[in-house]
Amino acid sequence: MSAGSPGAAAAPSGAPFGARLAAAMDEHGPLCVGIDPHASLLHAWGLPDDVSGLREFSLRVVDALGGRVAAFKPQAAFFERHGSRGLAVLEEVIAAARAAGSLTIVDAKRGDIGSTMGAYAEAFLADGSPLAGDALTVSPYLGFGSLAPAVELATATGRGLFVLCLTSNKEGFEVQHAVRSEDGTERGTSVAALMATHAAVLNAGAEPMGSVGLVVGATIGDAVAATGTDLVAVNGPLLAPGVGAQGAGERELATTFGEARRNVLASSSRAVLGAGPTPEALVSAARDAAREATDALRG
Numbered sequence: 001m002s003a004g005s006p007g008a009a010a011a012p013s014g015a016p017f018g019a020r021l022a023a024a025m026d027e028h029g030p031l032c033v034g035i036d037p038h039a040s041l042l043h044a045w046g047l048p049d050d051v052s053g054l055r056e057f058s059l060r061v062v063d064a065l066g067g068r069v070a071a072f073k074p075q076a077a078f079f080e081r082h083g084s085r086g087l088a089v090l091e092e093v094i095a096a097a098r099a100a101g102s103l104t105i106v107d108a109k110r111g112d113i114g115s116t117m118g119a120y121a122e123a124f125l126a127d128g129s130p131l132a133g134d135a136l137t138v139s140p141y142l143g144f145g146s147l148a149p150a151v152e153l154a155t156a157t158g159r160g161l162f163v164l165c166l167t168s169n170k171e172g173f174e175v176q177h178a179v180r181s182e183d184g185t186e187r188g189t190s191v192a193a194l195m196a197t198h199a200a201v202l203n204a205g206a207e208p209m210g211s212v213g214l215v216v217g218a219t220i221g222d223a224v225a226a227t228g229t230d231l232v233a234v235n236g237p238l239l240a241p242g243v244g245a246q247g248a249g250e251r252e253l254a255t256t257f258g259e260a261r262r263n264v265l266a267s268s269s270r271a272v273l274g275a276g277p278t279p280e281a282l283v284s285a286a287r288d289a290a291r292e293a294t295d296a297l298r299g
C-alpha cells in the first residue's frame with residue numbers, strides 16, 4: 001500500500017482552489033468521496049476500531065480512488081476520536097491524497113471568534129501545516145466576519161473554504177431559515193441568503209469560479225427558494241453532502257440547485273465506503289456515484 005508520509009505539507013501548486021476544483025470536476029466528474037471511518041465501517045471491513053484500523057481503512061480508500069475522483073473529504077471527527085495518533089493518520093491521509101493527485105477538503109467545520117479563528121486557519125490552511133489540505137469546511141454561525149482570518153489565509157495560499165449555508169440535517173432549519181428583520185416585521189433576509197451574499201462578494205469576478213464555496217445539502221428540498229438564497233450569484237463551488245446514506249440521489253441533485261448545478265460537487269461517504277474493502281468494489285461504487293452526479297448536474 002502506498003502511503004503519504006506525515007510531515008510538512010507542500011503548498012498547493014499554481015491556480016487558486018476554485019480553478020483547480022473546476023478542472024478536477026471536469027476531468028473526474030462532480031463527485032467528492034467522504035472518508036468517514038465510522039466504527040461500524042471498520043468492523044464491516046474486518047478491521048479493528050483502533051488507530052491501526054483507522055489507518056488501514058483510510059489509506060485503502062485513498063489508494064483505490066486517488067486520482068480517480070475530483071476530491072476526498074476526510075471528516076476530522078473520525079480521526080480526532082482516536083486522539084493524537086488519529087490526527088497523525090489524518091495528516092498521512094492528506095499527504096497520500098496529495099501524492100495521488102486528488103484534492104482534499106478537510107471537513108472540520110471550524111468557526112470561532114476571529115483571534116481563535118486565526119489559529120484554526122494556521123492549522124488547516126497554512127503552507128507547511130500537516131493538517132492543511134486544499135480546502136476546509138467552516139461554520140459562519142459566529143458571524144461571517146469571524147471567518148476573516150481563514151478567508152485571508154486561504155486566499156494567500158491558494159486554498160478554499162466551504163461555508164455552511166443550508167446543511168443536510170433537519171435541525172439546521174431553525175438557524176439557517178431564520179429571517180433577520182430589518183424593520184421589526186417578518187420581512188428581511190434569511191441567514192442562509194446572507195451567508196451566500198457574503199460568499200458572492202468574495203468570489204466576484206473569479207473565473208471559472210471563486211474559492212469560497214458553500215455547503216448546501218442535497219437533502220434540503222425547496223430550501224434554496226424558500227430562503228431566497230441566490231446560489232448562482234455565489235460564483236463558487238457548492239458542496240452537496242447528503243447523497244447516498246442520507247437519502248438524496250440523482251433526482252434531488254437535479255432539482256435542488258437549478259441554474260447553479262454546474263458548480264455543485266456532490267459528496268458521498270457511507271454509500272461509497274459501504275461497498276466493501278476491495279479496490280474493485282470501491283472503484284465501482286465511486287464510478288456509479290460519479291455517473292449519477294454527472295447525469296444530474298451536467299445535463
Ligand SMILES: O=C(O)c1cc(=O)[nH]c(=O)n1[C@@H]1O[C@H](COP(=O)(O)O)[C@@H](O)[C@H]1O
Pocket residue numbers: 034036073075107137166167168169215216217241242243244245246267268269270271
Ligand atoms: O460539511 C459537510 O460535509 C456536511 C454538511 C452537511 O450539511 N451534512 C453532512 O452530512 N456533512 C458531512 O458529510 C458527510 C456525510 O456522510 P454520508 O451521509 O455518510 O454520505 C459527513 O461527514 C457529514 O459530516
